[in-house]
Amino acid sequence: MTIQRMDNVGIVVDDLEAATAFFLELGLELEGEAQVGGPGVDRLVGLDGVRCDLAVVRTPDGHGRLELMKFQSPAATTAEPNAPTNALGIRRIMFAVEDIEDVLTRLRAHGAELMGELERYEDSHRLCYIRGPEGIIIALAEKIN
Incomplete structure (x- = not known):
C-alpha cells in the first residue's frame, strides 16, 4: 500500500x-x-x-x-469569492453530525448561511450545504435512524 x-x-x-x-x-x-x-x-x-x-x-x-x-x-492571492458549488477545484468539506438543526443554529451565529435547503436524501440522511467564513462550503449530513 x-x-x-x-x-x-x-x-x-x-x-x-x-x-x-x-x-x-x-x-x-x-x-x-x-x-x-x-x-x-x-x-x-x-x-x-x-x-x-x-x-x-x-x-x-x-x-x-x-x-x-x-x-x-507573501500576501495571499484571492480566488473567486463565493464560488458556486460547481466551480472547478475543491468545493466543499462534508461532516457527519448528530443534530443538523442544532449545528445550523450554532454556525449561523458565526456567519454561516444556508446555500440551498435542508433536504432529506431518501431514508438515509438529512443534508445541507452552508457557506462559512472565507466562503468555505461545508456540507452537513445527519444519519436518519
Whole structure:
C-alpha cells in the first residue's frame, strides 16, 4: 500500500481567528497553533519570504484534520469569492453530525448561511450545504435512524 492515510486539508484564510472559531463551534478540536517561515518553508512551498500563522483542528475521532493558514507574507492571492458549488477545484468539506438543526443554529451565529435547503436524501440522511467564513462550503449530513 502506498498511502497510509489522508493527513489534512489545507485552507488559506484571511481571518484565522474567525475561521478557527467557526470550526471549533462545528465540533472540531484545536490540535495546535504555530507560526512557520524561513528558508526551509520557502523551499518547501515554492514561495519567497513565507511567514504563516496556522491552526490545526481535528475531528473528535482524531482521523480528520484541517490546517487553517493565514499568510502574513507573501500576501495571499484571492480566488473567486463565493464560488458556486460547481466551480472547478475543491468545493466543499462534508461532516457527519448528530443534530443538523442544532449545528445550523450554532454556525449561523458565526456567519454561516444556508446555500440551498435542508433536504432529506431518501431514508438515509438529512443534508445541507452552508457557506462559512472565507466562503468555505461545508456540507452537513445527519444519519436518519
